[in-house]
């Protein structure tokens with residue numbers, strides 16, 4: 001069960017909606033906002049958003065399931081998104097992903113038992129000059145190898 | 158080699174660059190002042206048309222011609238959508254403009270909006286660029302405070318607001334009509350064309366859609382004139398290009414060079430040649446969707462028409478270099494997996510075709526390839542191409558077909574199948 005939206009959050013949502021000639025156009029920014037405040041977007045959150053933007057809840061669900069960045073279930077405190085696309089693969093990206101799987105003891109898509117890390121494989125992150133690369137939450141890290149990954153993971157508390 | 162002219166990227170190294178003071182100090186917003194004070198909107202438009210500015214987002218369509226499709230004298234609002242989705246694998250140039258020089262983009266947006274009579278612009282930026290989106294919003298605030306945005310810019314009576322809108326992870330949203338759907342708060346399913354966005358676009362209103370790098374060129378064209386811009390490039394494709402070079406080169410990175418620079422020169426002179434003394438095997442010249450070139454096909458000029466004549470596409474200018482020793486099947490697997498994942502599923506040839514291609518390639522990679530697989534791939538690709546609602550179908554079919562045709566022997570020999578990880 002997630003708590004109801006705070007008046008502050010509702011205020012921010014209404015401000016976002018006001019930036020567009022049609023309220024519904026703010027749906028993606030609003031979902032980003034809700035997700036950044038609550039970690040994920042629950043079914044109740046979806047309904048609350050639908051109510052505020054004046055659209056049927058199914059429209060929110062459709063959008064939630066279309067875009068890979070929206071999460072309907074919680075992720076770890078650190079969400080590691082490792083690029084598995086071509087330029088990174090040419091620089092050893094796949095073995096990096098494999099190293100992360102071994103190190104964290106989860107497969108791509110999994111979350112560690114302590115809820116600290118979620119590991120996801122993603123398409124090109126638009127940072128191919130620093131291949132192989134990954135993102136942790138919204139920070140980019142590039143030119144990685146197994147040793148640098150180990151250092152990086154060690155630095156996260 | 159003569160020193161390459163740097164236009165867009167000249168000041169990228171300056172620490173303070175993203176700040177408005179630094180931008181203004183080096184002549185930023187001068188083009189805008191000049192245009193608003195001395196030029197009619199049509200004159201701005203004409204200058205861009207004469208400059209031969211081709212779209213930097215993928216299709217290479219002339220920007221001035223596109224703006225001309227906006228109906229004159231309509232009473233509907235008109236919109237500008239800036240395509241900052243940058244999802245094409247191998248592409249990372251727009252990120253550099255957005256993060257190093259956001260005011261350059263803002264000035265380009267204001268000039269374009271002035272030329273076309275637009276009062277609201279939306280920057281659709283890929284969701285992962287969250288930090289950059291925030292910085293861009295900061296730059297927009299700076300510009301508004303300085304009077305370069307908002308109401309009655311420099312007392313000219315011209316108004317413009319810019320809204321930054323983050324996507325949420327869907328490659329297809331870089332396609333212009335999917336982008337419009339996404340901006341309206343819906344799934345990114347491409348629209349049937351016609352009607353084209355110039356007539357019926359965002360919120361059913363006339364809409365211009367341009368790439369970040371395309372718009373970043375506009376201030377220079379207005380400041381220095383169309384002939385100057387044309388001189389930098391080739392006759393039908395003026396200016397420079399920010400080429401992104403990645404993969405097996407000694408110096409991966411961005412290289413701003415004149416349109417029409419040879420691919421060989423970009424790879425061997427600028428990007429330092431192939432890494433670790435290996436030999437060149439193949440190049441994907443313009444983002445993953447562009448058909449692959451063999452090592453003996455790289456004496457091609459990197460402008461829109463020359464690359465097309467060589468059977469590929471300049472696309473986004475994202476050059477992916479593949480060295481000897483990399484199994485072509487490894488490349489094919491990445492290509493096949495990507496499009497199977499990113500197809501929106503609206504049309505059957507694309508949805509099923511990309512998924513069958515992916516399955517076939519994975520079976521080949523698992524060592525269970527069969528005689529006839531390469532022909533099957535070619536057939537599957539041919540059944541997608543030209544039969545889909547949006548160009549993602551072609552973007553999936555073309556690179557698969559090119560790899561299958563050009564590397565048939567290697568794919569059929571079964572060599573390298575075990576070693577798909579270098």
Ligand SMILES: Cc1cc2nc3c(=O)[nH]c(=O)nc-3n(C[C@H](O)[C@H](O)[C@H](O)COP(=O)(O)O)c2cc1C
Pocket residue numbers: 211212213214215216217218220240241242243244245328329330331332333334366367368369371372547548549552
């Ligand atoms: C599947 C697909 C993805 C695309 N992705 C992008 C993109 O990320 N950025 C971009 O500028 N153009 C992208 N395009 C091209 C756009 O549809 C459109 O042509 C472009 O934004 C127009 O701007 P330009 O004329 O300035 O290049 C994509 C096209 C397709 C078919």
Ligand code: SF4
Pocket residue numbers: 329346347499500501502503504505507508545546547548549550551
């Ligand atoms: S071609 Fe593919 S991505 Fe484009 S509309 Fe059809 S199914 Fe969707």
Ligand code: FES
Pocket residue numbers: 083084085086087088089123124125126127128131133246247248
């Ligand atoms: S391929 Fe990994 S960031 Fe582009």
